[in-house]
Amino acid sequence: MPYQFTISPDLSTRYISGWYVFNTWLQRTLAQHIHLELYRDFDQCRRAIETDGVDLIFANPYDASLLVRDKGFLPVAHPRARPDEVIIAVQTDSPVRVIEDFHPGLRIATSTDPAVQIIGMIMLEAADLAPASVTVSEYENYVLVAKQLLRGDADTGFFMADSFNELSPLTRRSLRVVLQSQIHVIHHMLLAGPRMAAFVEPLRAALADIGSHEKGLAIQRDLGFAAWDRTEREDAEFMVDLMETLT
Numbered sequence: 001m002p003y004q005f006t007i008s009p010d011l012s013t014r015y016i017s018g019w020y021v022f023n024t025w026l027q028r029t030l031a032q033h034i035h036l037e038l039y040r041d042f043d044q045c046r047r048a049i050e051t052d053g054v055d056l057i058f059a060n061p062y063d064a065s066l067l068v069r070d071k072g073f074l075p076v077a078h079p080r081a082r083p084d085e086v087i088i089a090v091q092t093d094s095p096v097r098v099i100e101d102f103h104p105g106l107r108i109a110t111s112t113d114p115a116v117q118i119i120g121m122i123m124l125e126a127a128d129l130a131p132a133s134v135t136v137s138e139y140e141n142y143v144l145v146a147k148q149l150l151r152g153d154a155d156t157g158f159f160m161a162d163s164f165n166e167l168s169p170l171t172r173r174s175l176r177v178v179l180q181s182q183i184h185v186i187h188h189m190l191l192a193g194p195r196m197a198a199f200v201e202p203l204r205a206a207l208a209d210i211g212s213h214e215k216g217l218a219i220q221r222d223l224g225f226a227a228w229d230r231t232e233r234e235d236a237e238f239m240v241d242l243m244e245t246l247t
Helices: 013-030 042-050 061-070 114-127 142-151 161-165 169-173 194-212 214-221 233-246
Strands: 003-007 034-036 056-059 074-079 086-091 106-111 134-139 156-160 175-180 189-192 228-230
Touching: 003 013, 003 042, 013 034, 013 194, 013 214, 042 061, 056 061, 061 114, 061 189, 061 233, 074 194, 074 233, 086 114, 086 142, 086 161, 106 114, 106 142, 114 156, 114 233, 134 142, 142 156, 142 169, 142 175, 156 161, 161 175, 169 175, 189 194, 189 233, 194 214, 194 228
Parallel strands: 003 034, 003 056, 106 134, 106 156
Antiparallel strands: 056 189, 074 189, 074 228, 086 156, 086 175
16 A cells, blocks of 8 residues: 655645655655645545545644644654745735734635634734634635735735745735734644654655755755755654644
């Protein structure tokens, strides 16, 4: 039976082909049959996790808590200098300039990524806004979130900063950033499940070396980042604790 690999559903579709190439590299590097399975949304992905249908995952910070604490996954590596930050944005002609300009009744468009929602709501606390005083609508991707703002169907949107910066130039020019988080220590990470525990160290070594040749550099570029850094258990535990505290 092949090992099952997946990536967090919040990642940009721009890099999907890169993850397939990365999966081919994984199979050759580890000399194992690994199947890349993509899930449409977080519900589908979490059902696969709960039923032990995932052996290797590039996970978002929120799901790392379930994976590390409850499912026994081990940290492998994370992208270098690519923290997960959240942007709160509005239409360019919105009167809102700072967070304190938001008021109860605020209509928020966001993705289904719980980490983005959690951080976004914490950022809104400066306006004395609690979940009960706003309306949150979820969408499958950040292009749809942006469309809600442009149509006037939402007052503000929560975006993963990387995904916001990957919107088309026309869309970005029609939106204005009100605030971006500066947490720095929250990021996606590659995690290996119990069935792949024996491959953690070989995979760490291979990822540390992947940028030493042109083909490896091309694989990383196609994933949208420059290099992998080793993730120690204590680093993963710290991030999990932080996410649980924020929750």
